[in-house]
Amino acid sequence: MRAIMFRPMWIRIVCIMFSCLLIISSFPNLDVRASGITVTIPNSSFEDAGTGIPHWTTHPTYGQNTATVSNERAYTGLNSMKMVDTSSTASLARVSEKVRVTQDEEYTASIFAYIEQGSIDVWLIFYNGTTETVVAPASVTPTLSQWTKRSITAKAPSGTNQVAVMVYSSLASVTTAYVDDVSIGQTVRNAGFEDPLSGTWTVSSGAAVSTQQKTGGTYSLKLDDSSSTTASYAESSNVPVTSGSRVGASAKIYPFSGSGLSIHLLFKNSTGTVIKDVVNDFTGAASQWTPVSVSATAPTGTASVSVYLTTGTTTSMVVYADDVSLDRPIEYNLGTQITNNPLDGAVFGKDASGNTDLMYVGSSGFPSKLVVYDARTGELVDDQNLNQTEAVWGMTVATDKSVYLGTANKKTMFRYIPGTVSTVNGKKVITGSSLVPITLPTGMDVIWDVTAGSSGKVYGGTSTSGKAFQYDPTGGTVVLNNNQPIVSGLDFERSIAYASDTEVYMGMGPTSNATIIRFNPTNGTQSTISPANYGSTYVLGLDYISNGAASKVFAKLSAGPMLVLDSANGTLDTSLSGVDSLGVSTKHPSDDKVFYTKGNNLYSYDISAKTESNLGDVGGSAVGYTFLTDAGNTYLYAALKSGKVLKYLLAATPTIDTTTSFVIPESPTKIRSLVNGPTDKIYTSGYLRGGMGIYNPDTAEETRYKGAGQAENMTTIGNNLYMGIYPGAWIKKYDTTSTWNDTTNPSILFQDIDGPPYHQDRPFGMLAEPLLNRLYVGSVAGSGKNKGSFTVYDLSTPQQVTTINDIVYHQSVISLAYKDNKVFGGTSVYGGIGSTVDATEGKVFVWNTTSANSTPVPQFVPAPGRKVISDLVVGPDGKIWGLAEGNSSGNSSHDTTADLFIIDPNNPDAAHTTVYSDKFSSIPVTWQGGKMVIGNDGNAYVSIGAKLYAVDANSATKDAVVLVGAGVSLLTADKYGDLYYVKYETNLYKYDK
Missing domain, CATH: 2.60.120.260 (Galactose-binding domain-like)
Known part of the structure; x- marks a missing residue:
């Protein structure tokens, strides 16, 4: 508004x-x-x-x-x-x-x-x-x-x-x-009180226009209640409205003395009789203008509605009102809030003619992109949207020049067949290319990695069923291992490398020790060449380096090191620390070396000598390599995350050239979390590649930043926005009064619960308590683990951190609320990706902030038969309101519905919890489900099951009506009471009540 x-x-x-x-x-x-x-x-x-x-x-x-x-x-x-x-x-x-x-x-x-x-x-x-x-x-x-x-x-x-x-x-x-x-x-007539009240407003004796206070124009309405027994009031003209219409009224209020004012919607039938009175009792700060609103759905039989402003009858007061509005709510599409252009992967190949060297870049977004450049000049020749995909995980170039991209969405692999590059009007363009989506069989939802085989074939590793496949453009997809997981119980094949038609290497997980499998696609035999236990859950990357009898497998582990293994027997040659590039290059055509980066520095590894060398600063981390010949010399070409093409000559006098640049086009980013943050601005964080959008409700100004990581949730104390970052459950602090730079602001505040013994990953529960200067964080464990944690961060000096692991047995902590020195935590039975689910019902636990809590912490099931307590808030009645989703009871009605429940915070147990069953529509949920806010009109608003609801807090049955019927997720509100939510994943919407 x-x-x-x-x-x-x-x-x-x-x-x-x-x-x-x-x-x-x-x-x-x-x-x-x-x-x-x-x-x-x-x-x-x-x-x-x-x-x-x-x-x-x-x-x-x-x-x-x-x-x-x-x-x-x-x-x-x-x-x-x-x-x-x-x-x-x-x-x-x-x-x-x-x-x-x-x-x-x-x-x-x-x-x-x-x-x-x-x-x-x-x-x-x-x-x-x-x-x-x-x-x-x-x-x-x-x-x-x-x-x-x-x-x-x-x-x-x-x-x-x-x-x-x-x-x-x-x-x-x-x-x-x-x-x-x-x-x-x-x-309504005379909404700004610039005209006489007679004929436009029906008023009591204590109501009059006034010039003493106003928000605009010359006049406002003054309600002077000098009596403590008789209220002063003003009622607007009647405005026609039909039954079932959603109506919102607002005004600006300036309490001058005393406190308390009510704004009503009076719904009337055709004879003028009030058939429903909807009220919001407002108490605002003295001597300042504050917005107040009320909204409701017109009941059956409604013919008109009016706005009614009235003081209380228990105390004398003087209050001013101005700028009354009465309208149907409006839904605004505020558009994309976050864009990114990450360099997620790069491979090199040639155009159809074989005359132009091409660099292919995969960039995550929604949609993700395949961007094609002249490898030698950095000129963009093609830009393709990978529709309905949010991430590019694997890329390879097949022997027939086709480029394959494994994606994070819907079993889809893309095949790009390059055309021919030519120069038109001084600009290089590629013509005759095609992009074809290839849908894989059921269970192969995420394609983590792809590698080129012989005769145009490619191999790929997938999840969520731990299967691998071979794709032949002439014969289609074949699921390896007789359509079974490569290793039973390991659902993620995160990496894959081709050695020959009878030798393919696969990195499996999640497990306590990274597992590498040597697999024969022709007969299905396999053997394990896992290294010693490095405490890694996954093998994030594999490269097979052909070198005759001394061929090697380079394995990048999730715990950090890159291992160099003998491909014949899996014995360890060496462990390389600090490697942050996306794999290693192939072997130099005339030397026994491969190349990679650590930070901004280029390194080589001598396969025979088993030694590495620092070759110097190249200004960025590498994500893809090739070797090209210029003037008879062989150069290493690499795509750098800095947006440069590295050209390196291995010689007696080496040369490093990074003068060639390339630009990746921006792409919209999905919104992962949404909050009302410092200075009442609306903050959004991006999915997968992070980034932040900031929307100012007062000016409609939008600000976008890159970096900081994927915040699963955020919360605020003063001018600081605290972000719960995945992976690793890191906590970052963004000081909104200082310049954003993604290195020191947001700064890393805490990062101690991602490793042993806690192994936390996703901080969905984020709660700030300003008076205590504390953060409370509920988290989901890492892949393969199901022990969520509850962590108390004392932000005072010296800072203290208390973590209670597995506070609710084998459940994740995903929602938090604070009331009367108690933190209420809501859980999900689901743990990290690939973990065992052995709990049946989501719980609420109670943490006393003023005393030393000992485990087990008091806990109970607030909504029987539900798996996920997706949100907790302090309701308009001062009680704890919550949302419960998921069916664990076998009750078929629970399959597509969700419950509202209300806990008495003074007696937090099942006996003092009221459940309003099957109140909302629902969809399957694990961690991030429904969200709820309490409006300044006294209603509760709920985003759940892709819909937006209004809940009448004053009705005995907590009646809920649908405001927006599809595509809705997340929810917050601004100081004016207007609602903000995400629609269709990338766009921020505003519901102006």
Whole structure:
């Protein structure tokens, strides 16, 4: 309800009135009052793309004919109206059909606009016979490059009986903009109290307009309750509304003396009788303006609604109110919040002609990308979206020049067949390429790695069933090992390397000791060549280096070292520490060396001598290698994460050349966590590659940063945002008053629970307690482990950390709430990826913050038959409200539903918990499920099962209504009570109540 909305007070500032010829319309008039507060006018979303712009006309005064129906952008649907005003001396306008109005009533017109340059405004034209009264809004600097709502409110002048909406680009503005979802409707009279109260508001004797305090304009409403027994009140005019409509009212309140004010929605039937009174009792800080709101769904039989403001009857008080609004809630698409362009992998090959050396880069995002460059110049020749994928895990180039990409999504491997590179108008382009998705069999959900075999074949390792495959473009996919896991009980084949058609190496996990398998694809025989126990869960990377009888396998372990193993018997040659490159190069064509990086330094490893050498700073970590010949010399080429191409000459006098650069295009990033953070801004963290988006509700300003990692959840104390980072359950602190730099801000605050004995990975439970200056963190264990932890971080000096591992036996801690010196923790029966599930029901435990807790900590099942306690909050009644999901009872109704439960914090046990069963729709959940916030209107709002609900906290059965019916996840709210959630994974949405 803030910066991106135009409130009624603005129309009081500017009102331009003049007469001109009546616009003759051949279309029938429509009754704006027929459908309630807001009605849609014909072709309001421009989906009708017939001749011209159907149902919209030009205006004789506001010239140019440069508006069209466009499918380039749309707020909803497929089309919008594109307005291109190329003149700085002439205006551009389009006028809707007219609708009937009632004189002296107030009406609001709204549009959604995406302004690339210039300015677009919405005007109202009232009609009285042949006379027009044109009302323009106040001048407001527009927000560019995002969909924003622009509105205007005005009273229908005496004698007028029709109104039309005009979308307008001014004389001075050169504009390119898109307009969508135009609407007009009735609102309360005298919403800013600039006119006399008589005839617009019904008031008590203690109510009057006042100039002493105001948020805009000249006047506000003053409610002076000098009596402690009689309330002072003001009720707005009635506004038509139909049953089932969601209605929201808001006002700004300034308590001057005393405390307590209530804002009501009074729903009335056709005779004017109140059939439902929805109230939000508000107590705000004295001597400052504070927003207050109330919202509800109109009950059956509703004909109208009014806004009712009243003081209490127990104490005398003086309070001011201003800028009242009454409208249906609006859902805004605030768009992508986070973008990234990570260099996740690179391989080298040639174009179809064989004349151009190509560098292929895989970049994660949603969608992920395959980007193709001239390897020698860094020029981009192709940019392909890998639709519906979020990560590129493995890449290889087959013997037929095809490039294969293993992805994190939906059993999909992509095959890119390169075309031919040519130069057109001085720019290199590739033509004739194709990108083909290949769907693998069931169980092969994530393709971790791919490696090239003979005759165009490729091999790949997958999860979640620990299977490997061979793909032949002439014969399709063959699941190896007779369609069975390579090693029973190991569900992740994280790495794979090809030696020959009878020898393929596979890195398996999760396990306490990294497992490497030598597998024969022709007969299915296998042997284990696992190294000594290095405490690694996975083998993250494998490279087979052909060197005759001295061939080697380089194995990168998840615990850190890279091992060099003899391929014949698995004996260890050496262990290389600090290697952070993505694998090693092939063997140098004329030397017994392979290459890799540590930090920014290039290293070589001499296979025969079993020694490594530091070759110098190259400015970045390597992710892919090849050897190319220039002027008779053999050079190592490597793609560096710094965006450089390394060209290294191994010679008596070595040379390092990193002058060639390449740029990876940005791609949207999925949103992993969402919170209201410091200074009431909305913070989002990115999935897989991190990054942060910050949205300012007051200004609609968006800020984006890269780095920091994937925050599973976040919480706030003062100006500091605390982030729970995966992997490793690290805790980072972002000081929002200092510059973001991803090295020292956010800074690493704690990183002690990822290793033994705790092995924690995902901090989903994040709770800050400012008075105690503590963080409470609930976490999910690492892969293969099911003992979640609860950790107390004392942020005072000296800092102290207390971790209680397995606080609820073999469950993860994913939700936390604080009330009256108690932390309430909610659990999930699911542990880390690939772990054993041996618990049946999610629990709530209670941690006393003022005394030394001893284990076992008090715990109980709040919602029998449920596996996951996905969220806990302090409810509007001061009790602990929670969400419970997942079916562990065999009750079929639990398969697709979730429960609401309420705990008495003074008696936290099952006997004092009320369960509202099957309250919401649900979908399968392990760790991250439903989210709940308490609105400043006293309602609870729940994002669960891909839907957004409002829960009537005052109803005995906690009635829930669906506000948004699909695509919803996560949830938070701003200080105004407006809701924010993620829709379809990458876009932030705002529900303006």
